[in-house]
Amino acid sequence: MGMLEIQKLSKIYNGKVSTRALNNIDLSIEQGEFVGIMGASGSGKTTLLNMVSTIDTPSSGKILINNQNPHQMKKNQLAQFRRRQLGFVFQDFNLLDTLTIAENIVLPLTLEKKSLREMDQKLKAVAEKLGIVEILNKRTYEVSGGQRQRAAIARATIHSPVLLLADEPTGALDSKSSRNVMEMMEKINQTDGTTTMLVTHDPLAASYCHRVVFIKDGELYNEIHRGQNRQEFFQEIIDMLSFLGGNAHELSAVRV
Amino acid sequence: MSFRQFAFNNIRRNTSAYIAYFLSSSFAVMAFFTYLLFIHHPDIAKAPLGKMASVGMEVASYLTFIFSFLFVLYSISAFLRVRLKEFGILTILGAQRKQLNWLIFLENMIIGTLSVVTGILGGLIFAKLFLLFGENVLELKNLPMYVPVKAIWITIAAFMALFFIMSSMTSFFVRQSKALEMLQGSSKPKKEPKASIWLALLSVVTLSSSVFLLQGKLSEESLLCALLLDLIGLYFFFTQLSVVIIRILKKNRRTYWRGINLLWISELAYKVKDNARMFFMITMVTTMACTSASIVLALKQQAEAMYKDNPFAFTVYSEDQKKPVFTEKIEQTLKNEGITYKKFPIKTMFLNVKELKDQSVNMVRQSEYEGMARSLSLPVIPLQDHETLLIQPTVTKKQLPVDLTHLSFTGKERPELTIKKMYNRTLIGSITLAVVNDHTYDHIAKTYRNKISQDYYYLIPSWNNKKVPTSNSTELKISAELENWNPSVENGLILARGSQYQMTQQGANVVIFVGLFIVAIFSVFIASFLYFKLFSDLQQDKRYYHGLSKIGLSLKEMKRTATNQIALLFYIPIFFAGIQTLVGISILGDAYNTGTLTVGLTAIGIFVAIQTVYFFIVRARYLAQLKNVMV
Ligand SMILES: Nc1ncnc2c1ncn2[C@@H]1O[C@H](COP(=O)(O)OP(=O)(O)OP(=O)(O)O)[C@@H](O)[C@H]1O
Numbered sequence: 045m046g047m048l049e050i051q052k053l054s055k056i057y058n059g060k061v062s063t064r065a066l067n068n069i070d071l072s073i074e075q076g077e078f079v080g081i082m083g084a085s086g087s088g089k090t091t092l093l094n095m096v097s098t099i100d101t102p103s104s105g106k107i108l109i110n111n112q113n114p115h116q117m118k119k120n121q122l123a124q125f126r127r128r129q130l131g132f133v134f135q136d137f138n139l140l141d142t143l144t145i146a147e148n149i150v151l152p153l154t155l156e157k158k159s160l161r162e163m164d165q166k167l168k169a170v171a172e173k174l175g176i177v178e179i180l181n182k183r184t185y186e187v188s189g190g191q192r193q194r195a196a197i198a199r200a201t202i203h204s205p206v207l208l209l210a211d212e213p214t215g216a217l218d219s220k221s222s223r224n225v226m227e228m229m230e231k232i233n234q235t236d237g238t239t240t241m242l243v244t245h246d247p248l249a250a251s252y253c254h255r256v257v258f259i260k261d262g263e264l265y266n267e268i269h270r271g272q273n274r275q276e277f278f279q280e281i282i283d284m285l286s287f288l289g290g291n292a293h294e295l296s297a298v299r300v
Numbered sequence: 301m302s303f304r305q306f307a308f309n310n311i312r313r314n315t316s317a318y319i320a321y322f323l324s325s326s327f328a329v330m331a332f333f334t335y336l337l338f339i340h341h342p343d344i345a346k347a348p349l350g351k352m353a354s355v356g357m358e359v360a361s362y363l364t365f366i367f368s369f370l371f372v373l374y375s376i377s378a379f380l381r382v383r384l385k386e387f388g389i390l391t392i393l394g395a396q397r398k399q400l401n402w403l404i405f406l407e408n409m410i411i412g413t414l415s416v417v418t419g420i421l422g423g424l425i426f427a428k429l430f431l432l433f434g435e436n437v438l439e440l441k442n443l444p445m446y447v448p449v450k451a452i453w454i455t456i457a458a459f460m461a462l463f464f465i466m467s468s469m470t471s472f473f474v475r476q477s478k479a480l481e482m483l484q485g486s487s488k489p490k491k492e493p494k495a496s497i498w499l500a501l502l503s504v505v506t507l508s509s510s511v512f513l514l515q516g517k518l519s520e521e522s523l524l525c526a527l528l529l530d531l532i533g534l535y536f537f538f539t540q541l542s543v544v545i546i547r548i549l550k551k552n553r554r555t556y557w558r559g560i561n562l563l564w565i566s567e568l569a570y571k572v573k574d575n576a577r578m579f580f581m582i583t584m585v586t587t588m589a590c591t592s593a594s595i596v597l598a599l600k601q602q603a604e605a606m607y608k609d610n611p612f613a614f615t616v617y618s619e620d621q622k623k624p625v626f627t628e629k630i631e632q633t634l635k636n637e638g639i640t641y642k643k644f645p646i647k648t649m650f651l652n653v654k655e656l657k658d659q660s661v662n663m664v665r666q667s668e669y670e671g672m673a674r675s676l677s678l679p680v681i682p683l684q685d686h687e688t689l690l691i692q693p694t695v696t697k698k699q700l701p702v703d704l705t706h707l708s709f710t711g712k713e714r715p716e717l718t719i720k721k722m723y724n725r726t727l728i729g730s731i732t733l734a735v736v737n738d739h740t741y742d743h744i745a746k747t748y749r750n751k752i753s754q755d756y757y758y759l760i761p762s763w764n765n766k767k768v769p770t771s772n773s774t775e776l777k778i779s780a781e782l783e784n785w786n787p788s789v790e791n792g793l794i795l796a797r798g799s800q801y802q803m804t805q806q807g808a809n810v811v812i813f814v815g816l817f818i819v820a821i822f823s824v825f826i827a828s829f830l831y832f833k834l835f836s837d838l839q840q841d842k843r844y845y846h847g848l849s850k851i852g853l854s855l856k857e858m859k860r861t862a863t864n865q866i867a868l869l870f871y872i873p874i875f876f877a878g879i880q881t882l883v884g885i886s887i888l889g890d891a892y893n894t895g896t897l898t899v900g901l902t903a904i905g906i907f908v909a910i911q912t913v914y915f916f917i918v919r920a921r922y923l924a925q926l927k928n929v930m931v
């Protein structure tokens with residue numbers, strides 16, 4: 045039984061035209077695994093991630109995180125579950141401009157009313173790990189995009205979540221910053237053993253994963269595992285994407 | 301499609317964005333119009349409301365217009381800010397500066413005209429209600445509805461001019477570069493609010509020196525000076541000191557880094573700085589409103605006390621003894637009505653006392669006093685030469701010094717009196733009485749002949765003054781008749797306690813009515829300002845809470861954070877207005893010597909109550925919007 049179990053998950057958006065965004069997805073992620081989700085635009089990646097991150101509710105099927113079904117929880121309980129068990133990294137960073145970087149990072153802990161000592165200790169540890177000690181007292185608009193994303197990763201991991209979820213974390217970054225951010229995510233995954241699920245368009249980012257799952261039109265299409273060599277894995281991902289169709293080639297040409 | 305059509309369609313399509321602007325403008329017009337309709341009512345214009353009341357009404361109409369003006373101005377800029385993005389798109393699509401201005405001008409004129417029309421119509425609909433309300437508060441007889449031609453013209457002229465000027469000045473509000481910026485990245489973060497330590501210090505210094513000035517001896521200059529210092533201090537308090545205080549508050553991480561405090565305290569600095577000028581204005585106007593309310597209510601209370609404590613229904617001052625026209629008139633009138641009375645002739649001698657710096661006494665003869673004392677069962681004591689019985693009126697709070705044993709007077713003779721006994725009772729007016737035996741009186745009178753006046757006091761046993769009179773009581777009718785009676789005689793006048801009471805009441809009622817009107821309008825304006833403010837930031841706040849919600853901010857926590865923020869917007873100015881009012885009252889209280897404090901607290905209480913109602917409405921609407929973005 046994996047740490048994250050997705051069983052027969054479907055999502056239908058009802059509107060004027062109802063869209064079947066996800067269809068009968070089965071996916072299991074082990075403790076400590078680093079999994080990437082890829083697929084063409086509109087294939088349902090974000091939808092899948094939103095189901096797992098409990099932001100959206102499935103139409104049918106089941107999601108178990110550590111054997112708990114968050115979709116059966118009440119709203120306030122769910123918020124608490126999210127901030128204790130999950131960590132989020134977003135494409136647009138989602139940091140608050142009114143707070144300093146340090147305050148942004150400790151936010152999940154203050155909401156839990158942790159002691160100052162614990163907060164300071166954890167803040168120091170995570171900031172050192174991510175190399176953002178010097179910018180802790182700066183404001184979000186005074187630092188670069190890459191630094192912002194690292195701060196966001198710090199916020200997402202300061203409370204040692206069981207599952208780290210990232211939706212296109214490198215989407216707004218240049219390739220150097222992307223690499224740097226991905227190295228940080230890899231480091232967190234390796235040192236803390238945090239199970240990580242990453243949604244991305246970017247083959248370079250995906251190449252840091254242990255396994256990449258491809259979705260097509262809301263269904264699981266294929267998955268590939270990483271061997272020893274990241275460069276090789278990167279090439280495999282590119283091939284897979286071009287096989288899937290879409291414009292992955294053009295994208296990757298810029299990035300490598 | 302012509303550009304005019306475009307402007308029309310623009311309004312039709314963006315109805316919701318325009319509706320708030322339209323409604324608030326329309327409300328401003330209605331408020332102003334209703335007020336004009338009232339003061340230009342033929343019966344009000346004729347009514348004998350006194351000079352103070354008519355000046356008050358006049359001032360109030362300017363205030364109403366200024367408020368309306370500011371309100372419309374604010375609405376326009378709030379409205380344009382919301383639509384900045386749209387202007388950005390138009391600019392990108394190639395609209396020229398001139399075209400954009402023309403578009404904004406047309407839109408504003410259309411909305412302005414519509415709000416003038418609807419405001420006047422709305423005013424006409426509510427007019428009857430308003431007149432009824434006026435009738436009751438002012439205790440006037442029935443005010444019929446009329447065709448308010450004058451009010452309509454003034455309103456149309458004033459507001460069409462206002463809208464015209466503002467529509468032509470929109471370039472002041474909308475800078476094209478700003479609009480473009482808006483389009484490129486609306487997520488551009490606000491800079492942290494800055495404050496100057498020196499200006500913050502200036503605020504502390506001015507506020508404390510204002511308080512210091514008020515502690516000392518009060519004169520007109522020091523009062524004015526204190527007010528000025530207070531204004532400066534308060535202004536810099538909101539714009540500078542508050543930011544510094546919040547910064548210090550943030551230093552205390554034990555509270556700041558705890559629960560939702562991190563969220564709302566960090567927002568606070570921005571919100572206070574953004575709204576500093578508004579806070580300042582609200583505080584000043586609220587203070588003024590509450591202080592005047594307490595003064596007016598205190599005046600009313602005092603008038604009531606004067607009425608109840610005064611045993612005599614009529615007083616005739618300085619009657620010419622050879623041609624006693626006033627006393628004859630009173631007696632004739634009372635006889636015609638079949639009312640029995642007792643008349644007390646008193647010769648008062650108005651003297652300055654050396655021991656009492658700013659007080660004087662009225663000296664009366666023992667024999668005359670005893671005549672009164674028997675009818676009113678007052679204490680009677682034997683008095684030797686140069687002994688005196690002091691009677692302290694209850695209607696003033698000016699207490700005589702406790703260690704007072706002697707009274708001495710300036711002048712050639714410098715007579716000195718020993719105080720034998722003192723008691724409290726309002727007898728004749730609000731000046732302390734000094735009763736001396738007839739021999740002493742005659743002796744002193746030689747020196748102060750020109751200070752003596754012959755007064756007459758009328759006691760009417762059948763007129764009960766333990767309760768305030770109703771407007772159709774016999775006492776008030778006869779009082780009014782006698783006070784208005786105007787013989788062509790140089791000396792003397794009649795004072796009727798009933799009329800005095802009624803006049804103060806009516807004057808106070810007008811002031812209260814006008815005051816209520818202003819406070820009502822103002823508080824609606826404040827609430828709408830805050831409403832605009834909140835809802836123009838709504839998109840941003842939605843994004844803010846949506847992001848927080850994703851990382852696990854619960855609905856409950858969101859509600860608490862948002863409630864704190866809205867509550868601070870609503871209550872910060874009222875809090876300071878409350879403090880200022882209390883300070884103001886405690887100073888003015890000395891001058892008006894009645895229970896002003898309770899009155900002041902009541903006035904603030906009413907204001908707080910009104911704002912609380914608005915607070916809950918705005919909060920509910922705001923939370924309902926935010927609830928949608930919580931995942
Ligand atoms: N709130 C919604 N309401 C209706 N349809 C939606 C909604 N969100 C997504 N969809 C639809 O569901 C499908 C999957 O969307 P999703 O956002 O998961 O794609 P994605 O793989 O993340 O795409 P991208 O790579 O562009 O981010 C799309 O067809 C989209 O139009």
Ligand SMILES: [Mg+2]
Binds near residue numbers: 090091
């Ligand atoms: Mg997506």
